[in-house]
Amino acid sequence: MSGFVNQKKFSGDTPYSLMFGPDICGTDTKKLHVILSYQGQNYPIKKDLQCETDKLTHFYTFILRPDATYSVLVDNRERDSGSMYTDWDILPPRKIKAVDAKKPADWDMREYIDDPNDIKPEGYDSIPKEIPDPKAKKPADWDEDESGLWRAPKVPNPVYKGPWRRKRVKNPNYKGKWKTPWIDNPEFEDDPDLYVLKPIKYVGIEVWQVKAGSVFDNILICDEPEYAKKVAEEVFANREAEKEAFEEAEKKRKAQEEEEAQRAREEGEKRRRERGHDRRYRDRHRDKYRKHRDWDDYDHDEL
Numbered sequence: 001m002s003g004f005v006n007q008k009k010f011s012g013d014t015p016y017s018l019m020f021g022p023d024i025c026g027t028d029t030k031k032l033h034v035i036l037s038y039q040g041q042n043y044p045i046k047k048d049l050q051c052e053t054d055k056l057t058h059f060y061t062f063i064l065r066p067d068a069t070y071s072v073l074v075d076n077r078e079r080d081s082g083s084m085y086t087d088w089d090i091l092p093p094r095k096i097k098a099v100d101a102k103k104p105a106d107w108d109m110r111e112y113i114d115d116p117n118d119i120k121p122e123g124y125d126s127i128p129k130e131i132p133d134p135k136a137k138k139p140a141d142w143d144e145d146e147s148g149l150w151r152a153p154k155v156p157n158p159v160y161k162g163p164w165r166r167k168r169v170k171n172p173n174y175k176g177k178w179k180t181p182w183i184d185n186p187e188f189e190d191d192p193d194l195y196v197l198k199p200i201k202y203v204g205i206e207v208w209q210v211k212a213g214s215v216f217d218n219i220l221i222c223d224e225p226e227y228a229k230k231v232a233e234e235v236f237a238n239r240e241a242e243k244e245a246f247e248e249a250e251k252k253r254k255a256q257e258e259e260e261a262q263r264a265r266e267e268g269e270k271r272r273r274e275r276g277h278d279r280r281y282r283d284r285h286r287d288k289y290r291k292h293r294d295w296d297d298y299d300h301d302e303l
Contacts, residue, residue: 022051
């Protein structure tokens, strides 16, 4: 953010030059924001960049160059790159499609054509589709007086190749599929200072979270990518130690959770046994009471 920021009224609506960093919300939102400010308006990158979602330290780097090209690095490895001209809708596009253009009348889109030099063989049309079966034999009991003259059944003619067609050859006049041409956009006006951000004096961190644990540190703004890379390498010098410590802490946490779950299961089982003992006592007492009533009724009848 620039030096014109009123820190006492800092909020999500405070103007900024660049918003860059991870955004994790629930299970659906896991994106990496790259929002640039230009002439008082904010423009988010059109690409869907994903951030890291584990609980280890990660280093996010955004490099913006004087030719308006950029690179996004995660843990010193390039995650994406491109140009401000194409990946943000800051300026109108340099080129647009010529919507009024029409395909030329002589534009040949046929990749293959019939071979004009191919000639149909003489007698090709006289080749029958079917011929009498040369292996068929007239039955010995065939009666021509009753059944007429015997004729061998028809079978497909192996010489017959179907209707004659010219061979297909590459079309020497083929120009490919016609596409609407691109032309210069009359509304495009270049800004050689497109990459220039407002003077940066402050860094603001916007945090919306439902559980603690996020730590923000090692924020660097400089004009030397190699220096930024070196700083990131220094931060990750103890990456393996951090990973080992995290895995050890996770083991302890899981062991504690399992211990608490086991204790809860034992307490539940104890309560179930106690409820079962009380129920058996009540059942015995009820049976004894019923037996006593039965004897009282018998004695009354005898009297």
